[in-house]
Amino acid sequence: MKMTVKRLYETYETQTDKKITLFGWVRNHRSQKAFGFINLNDGTFFETIQVVYEADHLENFEEIRKTRIGASLRVEGVVEATPNRPQPFEIKARSIEIVGDSEEDYPIQPKRHSREFLREHAHLRSRTNLFTAVFRIRSLLTHAIHTFFQDRDFIHLASPIITASDAEGAGEMFQVTTLDLENTPKSEKAVDYSKDFFGRKANLTVSGQLQAEAFAQAFRDVYTFGPTFRAEKSHTATHASEFWMIEPEIAFADLEDDMDLAEEMVKEIIGYVMKHAEKEMAFLNKFVEKGLLDKLQNVMQSKFARITHREAIDILKQAKVAFENEPSYDRDLATEHEKHLAKHFDAPVFVTDWPKHIKAFYMRLNDDKETVAAMDLIVPKSGEIIGGSQREERYDVLLKRMEEMNVDSEELKWYLDLRKYGTTPHAGFGLGFDRMLMYITGVANIRDVIPFPRTPKNCEF
Numbered sequence: 001m002k003m004t005v006k007r008l009y010e011t012y013e014t015q016t017d018k019k020i021t022l023f024g025w026v027r028n029h030r031s032q033k034a035f036g037f038i039n040l041n042d043g044t045f046f047e048t049i050q051v052v053y054e055a056d057h058l059e060n061f062e063e064i065r066k067t068r069i070g071a072s073l074r075v076e077g078v079v080e081a082t083p084n085r086p087q088p089f090e091i092k093a094r095s096i097e098i099v100g101d102s103e104e105d106y107p108i109q110p111k112r113h114s115r116e117f118l119r120e121h122a123h124l125r126s127r128t129n130l131f132t133a134v135f136r137i138r139s140l141l142t143h144a145i146h147t148f149f150q151d152r153d154f155i156h157l158a159s160p161i162i163t164a165s166d167a168e169g170a171g172e173m174f175q176v177t178t179l180d181l182e183n184t185p186k187s188e189k190a191v192d193y194s195k196d197f198f199g200r201k202a203n204l205t206v207s208g209q210l211q212a213e214a215f216a217q218a219f220r221d222v223y224t225f226g227p228t229f230r231a232e233k234s235h236t237a238t239h240a241s242e243f244w245m246i247e248p249e250i251a252f253a254d255l256e257d258d259m260d261l262a263e264e265m266v267k268e269i270i271g272y273v274m275k276h277a278e279k280e281m282a283f284l285n286k287f288v289e290k291g292l293l294d295k296l297q298n299v300m301q302s303k304f305a306r307i308t309h310r311e312a313i314d315i316l317k318q319a320k321v322a323f324e325n326e327p328s329y330d331r332d333l334a335t336e337h338e339k340h341l342a343k344h345f346d347a348p349v350f351v352t353d354w355p356k357h358i359k360a361f362y363m364r365l366n367d368d369k370e371t372v373a374a375m376d377l378i379v380p381k382s383g384e385i386i387g388g389s390q391r392e393e394r395y396d397v398l399l400k401r402m403e404e405m406n407v408d409s410e411e412l413k414w415y416l417d418l419r420k421y422g423t424t425p426h427a428g429f430g431l432g433f434d435r436m437l438m439y440i441t442g443v444a445n446i447r448d449v450i451p452f453p454r455t456p457k458n459c460e461f
Helices: 005-015 061-065 115-119 129-150 209-219 255-276 278-287 292-301 309-318 335-345 395-404 413-417 433-441
Strands: 019-031 035-041 049-054 072-081 089-100 155-157 202-204 221-229 242-251 305-308 349-355 371-379 383-390 426-432
Touching: 005 019, 005 072, 005 089, 019 049, 019 089, 035 072, 049 061, 061 089, 129 155, 129 221, 129 255, 129 278, 129 433, 155 209, 209 221, 209 242, 209 413, 209 426, 242 255, 242 433, 255 278, 255 292, 255 349, 255 371, 255 383, 255 426, 255 433, 278 292, 305 309, 309 335, 309 349, 335 349, 335 371, 335 383, 371 426, 383 433, 395 413, 426 433
Parallel strands: 049 089, 155 221, 305 349
Antiparallel strands: 019 035, 019 072, 035 049, 072 089, 221 242, 242 426, 349 371, 371 383, 383 426
8 A cells, every 4th residue: 555654654553564655765774784774754744764674575685775865765564563662663664666776976964964055955955854844834834824815715816927117116126038138229329128028128026016906906805925036136144036925905904904914814824834843843943943932832822012113213212222223213123123122022013103214105104294104013033024004095195105206107007096996095014925934943044945045146956
């Protein structure tokens, strides 16, 4: 009977003394003169299975003795209970076939490798315990997010990856073109984009928010979940050139509704991962971040605090801490400020009502005309993890804000149209999926939670 490692761990008590067939890869191998032990993993479960083989039962015993780490095998054997050992059962092999041998220079040996070394072998690093845990959790987190929104009747929008608009207004976009860069058509010394594939300048998206706003005016509650791109030449541990974003948009809603949704989502997706990846989370708690499980439990059990940007600066100025960056009522919060605020409340905290000049054009202007209805969610031991706002639904106010911030209103005429035809109060936020994964796993570098990371000067695999 064909069996997976996951299913065998779930049913081994009913499989004792039965003959089964397994397929998998060799994680470790210890051979003796008359017998040997193979730790087999098939990718369906975090744990390996110990396969015991003996000369008396294998015609190809000498061949199997030479099996190297990384080889793929087909194993037929009998399930034997081992109640007094760390693993509750093992497989007594009756036949082993080498499906695909492994060369002597296989780089992922059963020893501790540095993260830097494993990034150089990203096509193989998913065979290690750390990356088995991280990428299984990545899959579970993806499912948790879709489940959260689908269970609440949100519509999923596949927002475009190629776009002509810069939703963030930062200009750090990757250009998409089919023009011959060595012989670019010119019109009065400028590039003639009418000759390009789309007949105009096009880029990879930095956000699906603007398109989500359009759909929210038809479906009420929507979300996007897909790749976004930033041509930002940053080499920090939290920046990547290609990453995934979750961006819900809710109509007939204000900033309070937005924060309620964000708090509910964060708690539910963390809980889902902790329930469905117990072994992976225990491994990460032990070897990656001590106290990881306690940190996440605290998030799930806390009532998220809510303070204004001005109140946040007051707290920072009253703190007896020598900050490297002086807190200011006119500026953004530095990472050290965010961490202090989370520690101050010993819980996640929403910071709202930010100075308008440091936030995007689409955020709703407050009655004081100086701040906007924006929110950042700051979490303990990390910092800002969600950014969102109530959107400006008033046509005249939005147009004036675009003019103030030099945003091309003609380019975004369709976006302005949404304010002319049945406009509603609406809000939304963006959650960086990869940064959320970093927070849940305790892994400190974004390059280690993305299967094949794209960063400045790096586009391998």
